[in-house]
Amino acid sequence: MIKFHSGENVPLEMHKVRMVQRVYLLPVEERARRIETAGYNTFLLQNKDIFLDMLTDSGVNAMSENQYASMLQADDSYAGSETYYRLESVLNDMFGMEHFLPAHQGRACEHILAKLLVKPESVAVMNYHFTTASAHITAMGGLVEEIIIDEGLHINSDLPFKGNMDIGKLKEAIARLGKDKISFIRMEAGTNLIGGQPVSMENMRQASEVCREAGIPLIFDASLLSDNLYFIKVREPEFKDVDVIDITREIGSLMDVIYFSARKLGAARGGGILTSNHEMFLQIREMIPLYEGFLTYGGMSVREMEAMSIGLRESLDMDIINQTPIFVEVLCNELIKKGIPVVTPPGGLGCHVDARAFCKHLEADQYPAGALASALYLAAGVRGMERGTLSEQRNPDGSEAVANMELVRLAFPKRVFTLSQVKYVADRLTWLYENREMIGGLEFEDEPKVLRFFFGRLKPIGNWPELLMKKFRKDFGDSL
Numbered sequence: 143m144i145k146f147h148s149g150e151n152v153p154l155e156m157h158k159v160r161m162v163q164r165v166y167l168l169p170v171e172e173r174a175r176r177i178e179t180a181g182y183n184t185f186l187l188q189n190k191d192i193f194l195d196m197l198t199d200s201g202v203n204a205m206s207e208n209q210y211a212s213m214l215q216a217d218d219s220y221a222g223s224e225t226y227y228r229l230e231s232v233l234n235d236m237f238g239m240e241h242f243l244p245a246h247q248g249r250a251c252e253h254i255l256a257k258l259l260v261k262p263e264s265v266a267v268m269n270y271h272f273t274t275a276s277a278h279i280t281a282m283g284g285l286v287e288e289i290i291i292d293e294g295l296h297i298n299s300d301l302p303f304k305g306n307m308d309i310g311k312l313k314e315a316i317a318r319l320g321k322d323k324i325s326f327i328r329m330e331a332g333t334n335l336i337g338g339q340p341v342s343m344e345n346m347r348q349a350s351e352v353c354r355e356a357g358i359p360l361i362f363d364a365s366l367l368s369d370n371l372y373f374i375k376v377r378e379p380e381f382k383d384v385d386v387i388d389i390t391r392e393i394g395s396l397m398d399v400i401y402f403s404a405r406k407l408g409a410a411r412g413g414g415i416l417t418s419n420h421e422m423f424l425q426i427r428e429m430i431p432l433y434e435g436f437l438t439y440g441g442m443s444v445r446e447m448e449a450m451s452i453g454l455r456e457s458l459d460m461d462i463i464n465q466t467p468i469f470v471e472v473l474c475n476e477l478i479k480k481g482i483p484v485v486t487p488p489g490g491l492g493c494h495v496d497a498r499a500f501c502k503h504l505e506a507d508q509y510p511a512g513a514l515a516s517a518l519y520l521a522a523g524v525r526g527m528e529r530g531t532l533s534e535q536r537n538p539d540g541s542e543a544v545a546n547m548e549l550v551r552l553a554f555p556k557r558v559f560t561l562s563q564v565k566y567v568a569d570r571l572t573w574l575y576e577n578r579e580m581i582g583g584l585e586f587e588d589e590p591k592v593l594r595f596f597f598g599r600l601k602p603i604g605n606w607p608e609l610l611m612k613k614f615r616k617d618f619g620d621s622l
């Protein structure tokens with residue numbers, strides 16, 4: 143991090159932009175039509191509708207010139223490709239784990255691990271759930287139990303590692319459920335659904351010790367590891383002067399299995415599973431050709447695998463991995479200055495707006511975060527992601543499972559946005575905050591049974607989008 147004389151915290155880019163994509167901002171009337179056509183679900187907007195796409199960083203990070211260059215050297219073959227062996231050696235070096243099994247993305251790893259380890263009624267205990275991980279566990283008849291530290295669920299805190307597991311709750315869960323009832327313990331880096339909050343090395347060490355003593359596999363979801371590595375370096379004093387690769391190797395030594403989405407970690411597209419447990423390796427190996435593809439590509443394109451190898455190496459460089467967390471912090475601080483409620487401390491992945499506090503007047507079953515994400519698209523052409531009740535699965539009795547946190551995530555794909563674009567987002571959100579009473583709720587028109595947030599269709603309760611659009615026109619004149 144380069145210090146500014148002014149004391150200002152500026153995300154100074156240690157890269158230059160050599161290729162760009164033109165983006166368009168549609169007039170507000172057109173935006174109102176597009177969000178209606180999309181069933182008030184930002185997942186159903188088309189890219190051409192969007193000015194700034196802050197839905198996710200998944201698979202949309204800016205790649206480096208070295209990543210693109212490596213793609214030309216991909217060794218394409220069904221079996222035995224050099225590309226695979228290059229990737230395997232990068233991962234082995236990075237985590238010090240013996241075996242690597244490729245899979246086409248993060249949820250493919252979750253599918254395989256759930257098939258292998260989850261028995262009906264068994265419990266997967268974890269710091270916090272992620273949507274796809276839970277969906278695969280419950281699809282196998284398993285249950286999910288969360289043991290995040292209490293403060294992890296407080297929207298505002300100054301705790302540096304809000305993603306930590308409560309080790310007391312972990313011990314209690316093992317004592318209560320017994321080893322045989324627990325399918326595995328899962329620890330997620332950069333805990334996604336509570337606002338990209340990191341886990342400390344100290345917490346990983348403690349969890350590992352408890353799991354090893356109890357003989358229960360500890361599985362680490364490393365999808366959001368690059369932000370988490372940054373936070374270990376800057377927030378955990380012991381690691382201030384430790385090389386990032388030594389941090390990843392220590393993590394590797396603590397875990398029984400590591401899996402990841404390379405749409406995030408490695409800034410390419412793909413995924414994979416690592417383990418040093420030979421028996422588990424043999425069992426997982428049987429499933430890769432069945433569900434993913436042969437063992438040396440696992441459903442991935444060799445070009446993406448080459449980009450991943452370089453991207454993984456680059457995720458050990460602090461000047462590269464500091465970009466997202468610093469941009470998140472800048473946007474959070476801009477919003478805090480205006481009194482807009484966001485998750486603190488700023489985490490990785492994106493800025494998380496607290497929709498429950500933003501839209502106090504809306505009930506949980508009116509999906510405040512979904513409504514706010516729609517309103518933000520209408521006001522700004524910015525696409526965020528609902529991360530609240532809408533993203534939950536209903537309870538078995540059909541009632542709403544009200545999410546612990548009702549968030550709109552404004553993700554920062556790595557190295558994609560500029561500071562002026564960040565200021566634009568803050569400005570439009572401020573306007574929306576001043577007009578927040580105008581945001582109404584949403585209700586389902588078409589509700590899928592599984593992962594409903596991806597393609598469910600909703601409609602507004604009342605005609606609030608139209609009124610909001612008119613107010614925008616009045617306040618912004620003929621501006622887009």
Ligand code: F0G
Nearest residue numbers: 198200247248249272274334365403405
């Ligand atoms: N684990 C975590 C922590 C994730 O954030 C994701 C994806 C996955 C697993 C699944 O990986 O998409 O490659 O199948 N998160 C994306 C997001 C979708 O937008 O946060 P995948």
